[in-house]
Amino acid sequence: MFEFKILKKSKKSRARLGVIKTPHGEIETPAFVPVATRATVRTLESDEVAEVGAQVLICNTYHLHTAPGEKLVKKAGGLHRFMQWKRPLMTDSGGFQVFSLGFGTDHGVGKILKEEPERKIPEGTQPTNIKITDDGVHFRSPIDGEALFLGPRESIRIQEALGADIIFAFDECPSPLAGKEYMRTSLERTHRWAGMCIKAHKTKQALYGIVQGGNFAPLRIESAKIIGAMPFQGFGIGGEFGYDKRSLKKMLSAVHAVLPQEKPRHVLGVGHPEDFPYIASAGGDTFDCIAPTHYARRGVIFTSLGRFDIRNRRYLTDQKPLDPKCKCDICATYSRAYICHLLRAHEMTGMKLASYHNLHFFNAQAEKLRTRIKNDEL
RNA sequence: GCGUCGGUGGCAGAGUGGUCAAAUGCACGUGGCUGUAAACCACGCGACUUCGGUCUCCGCAGGUUCGAAUCCUGCCCGACGCA
Numbered sequence: 436m437f438e439f440k441i442l443k444k445s446k447k448s449r450a451r452l453g454v455i456k457t458p459h460g461e462i463e464t465p466a467f468v469p470v471a472t473r474a475t476v477r478t479l480e481s482d483e484v485a486e487v488g489a490q491v492l493i494c495n496t497y498h499l500h501t502a503p504g505e506k507l508v509k510k511a512g513g514l515h516r517f518m519q520w521k522r523p524l525m526t527d528s529g530g531f532q533v534f535s536l537g538f539g540t541d542h543g544v545g546k547i548l549k550e551e552p553e554r555k556i557p558e559g560t561q562p563t564n565i566k567i568t569d570d571g572v573h574f575r576s577p578i579d580g581e582a583l584f585l586g587p588r589e590s591i592r593i594q595e596a597l598g599a600d601i602i603f604a605f606d607e608c609p610s611p612l613a614g615k616e617y618m619r620t621s622l623e624r625t626h627r628w629a630g631m632c633i634k635a636h637k638t639k640q641a642l643y644g645i646v647q648g649g650n651f652a653p654l655r656i657e658s659a660k661i662i663g664a665m666p667f668q669g670f671g672i673g674g675e676f677g678y679d680k681r682s683l684k685k686m687l688s689a690v691h692a693v694l695p696q697e698k699p700r701h702v703l704g705v706g707h708p709e710d711f712p713y714i715a716s717a718g719g720d721t722f723d724c725i726a727p728t729h730y731a732r733r734g735v736i737f738t739s740l741g742r743f744d745i746r747n748r749r750y751l752t753d754q755k756p757l758d759p760k761c762k763c764d765i766c767a768t769y770s771r772a773y774i775c776h777l778l779r780a781h782e783m784t785g786m787k788l789a790s791y792h793n794l795h796f797f798n799a800q801a802e803k804l805r806t807r808i809k810n811d812e813l
Numbered sequence: 814g815c816g817u818c819g820g821u822g823g824c825a826g827a828g829u830g831g832u833c834a835a836a837u838g839c840a841c842g843u844g845g846c847u848g849u850a851a852a853c854c855a856c857g858c859g860a861c862u863u864c865g866g867u868c869u870c871c872g873c874a875g876g877u878u879c880g881a882a883u884c885c886u887g888c889c890c891g892a893c894g895c896a
Contacts, residue, residue, distance in 0.1 A: 468848090470848075470849065472848095472849050473849085477849080477851095477852090478852085493848070495848080495849080498849080498850090525848095527848050528848090530848075531848045531849090532848095532850090534848095535848090535849080535850080536850070540850080543854090543855095545845095545846065545847065546847075546848085547847055549845095576850080577850045578850065603848080608848070645848095671848075673848065674848095701848085702848090703848035704847055704848035704849095705847055705848085706847065707847060710847075722848090723847095723848055724847050724848080725846090725847065725848080725849050725851090726846085726847055728849085729846070729847085729849060729851070729853090730846075730847095732851080732852050732853085733845095733846080733851085733852080733853075735846090748841090748842090778852090781852065782852095783852070785852090786852055
């Protein structure tokens with residue numbers, strides 16, 4: 436059972452208000468999706484993640500295969516039961532690790548760059564530590580060197596064992612440094628893999644296909660046409676979208692114009708607070724980002740007035756809450772001074788309180804998005 | 814009181830005649846982080862600087878030497894042992 440219902444379409448933009456129905460409940464969209472790579476939103480219990488307003492989480496195929504292994508998760512009753520998360524779940528296919536453990540590591544870059552990249556990865560190049568073939572990807576764990584092969588069939592098989600409500604096709608997330616020729620070859624491979632994923636897919640879990648093409652508009656459009664025509668129940672849009680926010684919106688809009696309107700779209704791995712309106716107005720329904728939790732552990736607090744580093748000395752004497760406008764339990768209870776102290780002292784509680792607040796903030800921002808669409812403001 | 818060992822940058826701790834403004838770690842500071850190899854990473858951390866350097870610096874005071882954090886003498890302080 437999987438269904439997507441569009442409740443309202445904006446007249447001002449491509450934004451839509453919707454609801455995704457899954458066996459584990461509904462997701463009001465646009466929705467922010469916290470990242471729970473290894474079956475946990477780091478530092479938080481599943482109950483707390485629910486408390487903070489998360490409707491759905493995304494876990495990771497590669498990392499859960501590595502530990503504890505999908506067999507064990509299946510034996511434990513599936514991901515939901517294993518991690519005691521009662522709401523919907525997604526699993527990412529491992530396609531992002533093709534980048535993050537490949538060229539991402541080689542060049543020390545993330546998938547979104549700050550400035551116009553000097554594209555330099557020529558076609559036929561392989562990353563140092565992994566090998567990309569037509570059948571899939573040979574990984575080598577950066578931790579213990581363990582060899583691991585992941586292709587479309589393997590990814591789907593693992594994701595079926597894990598048992599999330601929404602699963603993703605295995606793709607290659609291309610590097611933002613990939614040259615156009617590399618991008619084209621990679622894209623064709625990703626498209627081939629998409630077909631293989633559909634063939635391999637046996638369960639009732641919703642399978643999303645992934646559109647790639649980097650910052651090359653014609654490739655993006657082509658990808659959206661090909662993936663959009665395949666019998667997926669939803670779509671992921673992955674990779675990079677250029678180095679500024681405007682190109683993100685433009686590219687997403689172009690892709691969403693091509694994809695079937697009645698199916699949900701998930702924007703993969705994008706979602707700093709300032710990106711939210713761009714994603715939603717470009718037609719995105721769900722989107723995940725590690726930012727709230729990843730940054731929280733390093734002391735970066737997201738607020739209605741922007742972000743700041745709570746570890747800064749001056750907050751040691753600041754008795755105000757993290758964000759005076761925030762309605763979360765942390766802001767109602769604890770001072771900046773306390774959280775500043777905890778983080779400086781490397782106390783885990785500091786990371787947890789910051790994570791809790793940031794996640795609340797991100798979810799509240801997503802809720803604002805929905806309200807704005809309802810009120811014809813977006 | 815005698816003996817032994819030791820006193821190095823905010824802390825811990827290398828160095829034991831030149832290559833030492835002094836390893837390394839921690840702390841501190843700045844920057845980075847967008848489908849999490851991430852409680853991580855990079856850089857800085859005596860002062861001044863026209864960025865080529867200049868000055869001050871290894872408990873204190875003297876001395877030896879072309880040259881001392883490093884060797885010698887005295888003093889101060891600490892740990893341990895013996896009285």
